[in-house]
Amino acid sequence: MKKTSPETTEKETVASRGGLSSQEAHSLYATLVEIRECEAQLNAVFAKNLFPGYIHSYMGQEACATGVCAALRSDDWIITTHRGRGHYLAKGMALEPMMCEMFGRANGIAGGRGGEMHAADPSVGILGGNGIVGGGIPYATGAAYSALLEGSDRVCAVFFGEGASNQGSFHEALNLAAAWNLPLLFVCENNLYAEMTPFIQTSRLPDIALRAQGYGIHGEAVDGTDVVAVRDAARAAVQRARTGLGPTLLELKTYRYGGHFQGDPCNYRTREEEAQWKERDCVANFRARILVENLLPLSELQAVEASAASRVACAIELALASPDPEPSEALRHVYAP
Numbered sequence: 001m002k003k004t005s006p007e008t009t010e011k012e013t014v015a016s017r018g019g020l021s022s023q024e025a026h027s028l029y030a031t032l033v034e035i036r037e038c039e040a041q042l043n044a045v046f047a048k049n050l051f052p053g054y055i056h057s058y059m060g061q062e063a064c065a066t067g068v069c070a071a072l073r074s075d076d077w078i079i080t081t082h083r084g085r086g087h088y089l090a091k092g093m094a095l096e097p098m099m100c101e102m103f104g105r106a107n108g109i110a111g112g113r114g115g116e117m118h119a120a121d122p123s124v125g126i127l128g129g130n131g132i133v134g135g136g137i138p139y140a141t142g143a144a145y146s147a148l149l150e151g152s153d154r155v156c157a158v159f160f161g162e163g164a165s166n167q168g169s170f171h172e173a174l175n176l177a178a179a180w181n182l183p184l185l186f187v188c189e190n191n192l193y194a195e196m197t198p199f200i201q202t203s204r205l206p207d208i209a210l211r212a213q214g215y216g217i218h219g220e221a222v223d224g225t226d227v228v229a230v231r232d233a234a235r236a237a238v239q240r241a242r243t244g245l246g247p248t249l250l251e252l253k254t255y256r257y258g259g260h261f262q263g264d265p266c267n268y269r270t271r272e273e274e275a276q277w278k279e280r281d282c283v284a285n286f287r288a289r290i291l292v293e294n295l296l297p298l299s300e301l302q303a304v305e306a307s308a309a310s311r312v313a314c315a316i317e318l319a320l321a322s323p324d325p326e327p328s329e330a331l332r333h334v335y336a337p
């Protein structure tokens with residue numbers, strides 16, 4: 001294993017950044033739009049009181065999941081959080097079983113046991129979500145260690161918020177991953193607020209990426225509203241991890257459009273701040289870029305949008321019509337047979 005330093009990896013980061021093909025633009029846009037549609041339609045269902053439990057909306061942050069997962073292989077692993085729907089879709093969880101799981105239905109990807117925070121699909125590398133803030137980070141460190149022990153070139157990416165970066169688990173995992181040179185991407189989606197608390201009230205450093213220096217690994221802050229910038233930074237980090245150069249801390253600067261959960265009145269931030277971030281909307285801006293750069297015709301973008309809207313609507317309809325799990329099944333998978 002080669003050892004890394006922030007200086008040596010910086011050169012590769014820049015060298016490996018490329019352009020955007022029409023095919024890539026189509027694929028990135030389709031994922032962004034599918035996630036956005038899910039969030040919009042689920043919010044509407046929640047407003048009608050048809051959704052069981054909470055919705056922690058991912059709207060606004062779509063470029064983070066889309067860009068990072070575009071840099072991963074199908075057999076790479078991810079671990080996400082309570083705000084994980086975008087990651088599930090971007091990594092390849094099928095829409096219908098994902099949606100049925102959100103509603104806690106028997107035909108959900110986890111049989112309705114996981115709900116919004118605990119879906120998983122190892123067949124496409126999704127090791128799970130996590131309701132414990134910072135709880136997924138040590139799991140991901142273990143997963144990355146297992147990839148190393150197996151001798152595979154598989155990498156793991158763990159997503160978490162800036163609130164989680166103040167947890168002990170974050171610091172312990174960064175230290176161990178650095179010391180053991182693990183193939184791991186720490187992906188911090190800094191949406192500025194942990195529940196109702198602004199990050200600047202809980203840290204003297206505004207940039208989480210700077211914390212990488214304390215552990216001797218590469219850290220980078222990226223515009224989390226630019227899906228191509230996110231993908232390129234993630235590609236460079238994946239390349240480092242696969243080639244034995246160890247972990248990277250990526251900080252994606254982003255914003256959640258809704259509250260911490262649906263129904264949160266957001267009285268801890270201003271409407272002006274919300275409007276400023278919405279001007280940088282990751283879906284609208286990428287759409288505009290595709291048209292300006294002539295990567296795809298408008299008709300193709302419209303077809304992508306119509307398809308996502310109807311597939312998400314059908315998935316929600318299916319979930320609403322699907323049965324709850326049988327109470328007699330509640331203890332299945334809890335005890336060894």
Ligand SMILES: Cc1ncc(C[n+]2csc(CCOP(=O)(O)OP(=O)(O)O)c2C)c(N)n1
Binds near residue numbers: 161
């Ligand atoms: C260990 C722990 N402490 C507190 C909570 C309650 N809680 C749920 S989400 C959240 C905020 C998390 O903020 P962040 O990590 O920035 O993620 P975001 O919600 O912004 O995506 C808190 C404090 C929890 N679930 N787990």
